[in-house]
Structures are given as structure tokens and as C-alpha cells.
Amino acid sequence: MHKLLGLKTTQRQVIRTDYRKKRQALSSKEQSTAAHNLLRTCLTSTTLAQSKTIACYIANDGEIDPVAIIDYCWQQGKTVLLPVLHPFSKGHLLFVNYHRNSTTRTNVYGIKEPIVSTINLCVLANIELILTPLVAFDAVGNRLGMGGGFYDRTLAPIRRDSLQTQLIGLAHNCQQTHMLLTDSWDIPLHAIATPDQFFSVD
Numbered sequence: 001m002h003k004l005l006g007l008k009t010t011q012r013q014v015i016r017t018d019y020r021k022k023r024q025a026l027s028s029k030e031q032s033t034a035a036h037n038l039l040r041t042c043l044t045s046t047t048l049a050q051s052k053t054i055a056c057y058i059a060n061d062g063e064i065d066p067v068a069i070i071d072y073c074w075q076q077g078k079t080v081l082l083p084v085l086h087p088f089s090k091g092h093l094l095f096v097n098y099h100r101n102s103t104t105r106t107n108v109y110g111i112k113e114p115i116v117s118t119i120n121l122c123v124l125a126n127i128e129l130i131l132t133p134l135v136a137f138d139a140v141g142n143r144l145g146m147g148g149g150f151y152d153r154t155l156a157p158i159r160r161d162s163l164q165t166q167l168i169g170l171a172h173n174c175q176q177t178h179m180l181l182t183d184s185w186d187i188p189l190h191a192i193a194t195p196d197q198f199f200s201v202d
């Protein structure tokens with residue numbers, strides 16, 4: 001492997017392990033306080049309030065829980081979507097409508113996802129805002145995920161086709177890193193919301 005590529009891969013793996021441990025170590029009280037404060041932070045930006053079609057996620061592995069954001073969106077009559085592992089296209093995600101009565105299943109990672117059908121699928125170009133899970137972030141919008149490359153692959157058309165879709169990462173305060181080394185395929189975030197702060201990039 002090329003030296004720099006090897007260094008980056010190692011840095012990513014070390015940070016991934018380290019930052020997954022940090023979020024897993026949070027108590028349920030810390031998790032619920034964080035989840036509550038996260039909605040407040042998100043509402044300090046106009047993006048969430050102005051978007052009508054919003055992709056979110058179901059918390060896993062100590063991730064900050066966006067449940068209050070999902071409830072807020074439903075109350076406001078917004079369309080909420082969840083990522084679903086693509087059934088044929090390995091490493092890609094589909095975004096599927098999620099409402100209070102959605103039928104769900106558990107995927108191979110143990111994460112709940114809605115059942116895909118032709119009527120509940122949403123194409124990327126029609127999603128105004130994607131709230132992404134992440135393992136670590138830096139203040140300039142770089143994101144480190146679980147390592148599957150799912151979001152990077154799925155979101156690549158945003159750069160290729162200059163889509164207007166806004167990307168906001170959701171994270172605990174302890175998931176901020178000084179600086180992440182980036183790769184060519186990384187899709188940077190427009191902002192990051194934590195319980196204490198809203199980081200707008202540029």
C-alpha cells in the first residue's frame with residue numbers, strides 16, 4: 001500500500017476504535033440529556049426548520065439519539081427517511097420513508113430499518129437534508145464513519161451532480177477531533193450539531 005494511504009488507514013482505524021469507545025461509555029442519563037439538547041442545537045440553525053424531506057437514522061453503538069428530532073419532524077408534518085442497506089448494490093444505502101406506523105426489520109448490523117417498497121423510496125435529489133451518524137468529526141466538516149463507506153458511496157452524487165442536499169452530522173461533544181486526514185471519496189459535511197454547539201462549515 002502507498003505510504004500515505006497506509007498512514008491514513010491506520011489513523012482512521014485508531015480514531016474509529018477510540019471514539020466508538022468514548023460514545024459507548026456514556027451513561028443512559030448522559031445519552032438522554034444529550035439527545036434532548038441536540039434538538040435545541042439543531043433548531044438554532046434554519047436548515048432543519050426549513051427542510052421538508054429529512055433523512056435521519058436510528059441510534060446504534062452509543063451514537064447520539066436523534067429521536068427528539070424525528071418526533072419534531074413528524075409533528076411539523078415533515079417527511080422522515082431512514083437509511084436502508086441496499087439489497088443489491090453492495091456498500092450503498094437507500095433512503096426510505098419512515099412514519100409512526102412503519103413496518104421495520106433488523107439489518108445485519110442489528111439496526112432497525114423500514115421495509116423497502118416502490119412507494120416509500122426517495123431518490124437523493126429529492127432529499128433536502130441528511131442528518132448523518134458519525135464516529136468522529138472535525139470543525140471543518142470532515143466525517144469518520146463506521147468504516148463501511150456507505151454514506152460516502154451513497155452521497156457521491158451530491159458532489160458529482162452538484163445537488164443541493166444539505167449534510168449535517170449529529171454527534172456527542174466527545175466525538176470532536178482536532179483534525180481528520182481526508183480521502184478523495186470523503187463527502188464533507190456542511191455542518192455538525194452536538195448537544196452544546198452548532199458548527200457551520202465556511
Ligand SMILES: Nc1nc2c(c(=O)[nH]1)N(C=O)[C@@H](CNc1ccc(C(=O)N[C@@H](CCC(=O)O)C(=O)O)cc1)CN2
Nearest residue numbers: 057058059060063083109111133145146147148150151
Ligand atoms: N445508526 C446508524 N445507522 C446506519 C449507519 C450508521 O453508522 N449508524 N450506517 C453507516 O454507514 C449504515 C450501516 N452501516 C454500518 C456499518 C458498520 C457497522 C458495524 O457495526 N460494523 C462493525 C464494526 C466496524 C469496525 O470496527 O471496523 C461491527 O459489525 O461491529 C454498523 C453499521 C446505515 N445505517
Ligand SMILES: Nc1ncnc2c1ncn2[C@@H]1O[C@H](COP(=O)(O)OP(=O)(O)OP(=O)(O)O)[C@@H](O)[C@H]1O
Nearest residue numbers: 012143144145146147148149150151152153156185
Ligand atoms: N465513492 C466511493 N466509491 C467507491 N468506494 C468508496 C467510496 N467511498 C468510500 N469507499 C470505500 O469505502 C471504504 C470505507 O470508507 P471510509 O473509511 O471513508 O468509511 P466511513 O466514512 O467511515 O463509513 P460510512 O460512510 O459507512 O459511515 C474505503 O476503503 C473506500 O475504499
